[in-house]
Amino acid sequence: MNMQSKLEKVEGAAENAHPATRQRQARLDLLERISSFAVRYDFEITGVNLAVICSALSGSNGELAKAFATREMSGQPIDQRWLDTVMRLDPETDARIAELEKLLDQMEYSLMRFAQTAKSAQDETSGHREALDVQIEAIEQADSGEGSQAEVDRIISLSRSMLERIAQAETAMARSQAESDRLRQNLAQARMEADIDHLTRLPNRRAFERRFKSAADEARSKGEPLCVAFCDVDKFKSVNDKHGHEAGDRILCAIAQTLSESANEDCFVSRHGGEEFVMLLFGCDKEAAWRKLDGIRRTQADKTLMNRDTGKSFGKITFSGGVAEVTEDVDPRSALIRADSALYQAKEQGRNRIVAI
Structure with missing residues (x-):
């Protein structure tokens, strides 16, 4: 029997394998893809992370699968912050x-x-x-x-x-x-x-999740615009590495204060996690939301923050932001993905700027 015949025989045996055997192999292949993905992008091995990755890689959630594929093809970073954002596409x-x-x-x-x-x-x-x-x-x-x-x-x-x-x-x-x-x-x-972030005393991500859903429903029922914005402190890791985590915490509190000064009945501000904050801007279309957030950005950029432990200046501490209009889409959650993408563009374009898409 020549090599071609042997290959055809092996392939035929695989095709004729018992259905249970094929299902078992498919599960093993999926587990290998999930573990490889988690290791490649350095994700923590948690139940929530694995569930979301599985939903995307298995194709059981089409929106998640599309979001993962788009992110990989665009070359944008795939990290925990992004996974936390895209996680909202998982109904579970x-x-x-x-x-x-x-x-x-x-x-x-x-x-x-x-x-x-x-x-x-x-x-x-x-x-x-x-x-x-x-x-x-x-x-x-x-x-x-x-x-x-x-x-x-x-x-x-x-x-x-x-x-x-x-x-x-x-x-x-x-x-x-x-x-x-x-x-x-x-x-x-x-x-x-x-519902409160214990460091900044702003509403936390849990509070935002609930407010985002109710705000999106209300804006759609009233026919009013609603925008969401992600804000991320620029070069925060280098500040932490240079001045220490306690100083980094004080910087986060200072940024939180700048953002919260704009919080009123037309603006909801919360800490999303790490050095990232998220805002809901009620009654604002994309252009108006951009102007409001860019004004806040300029206010922060004009400040000089001091390290009270050393008496030395931190220099200019700025943030970048991405804005998207929630009411532009049938599914309001897709606005979170667009705002995150806009934030990535702001970082790519040099930081200390706001991008609306």
């Missing part, structure tokens, strides 16, 4: 966030109902106690014969025992209600803290 991510919100709502509702039940029970036992008090006083004051005095004493004794038990129940109910109130307050505080 939105579903997990929605499920968490649902569980929190259910917990808060259960606490509220428990507090109401405890209060109701406390009011009811209090009413019973007052009625028994009246009955006992009436019995004590009534004229009764000597033969019935023992019976009266027994009723009084039993009634007083009942009152003691009711008083104990009231005390327990009061404690339960106080605990319920405390838990509800703690839940409200935890929920608020879960």
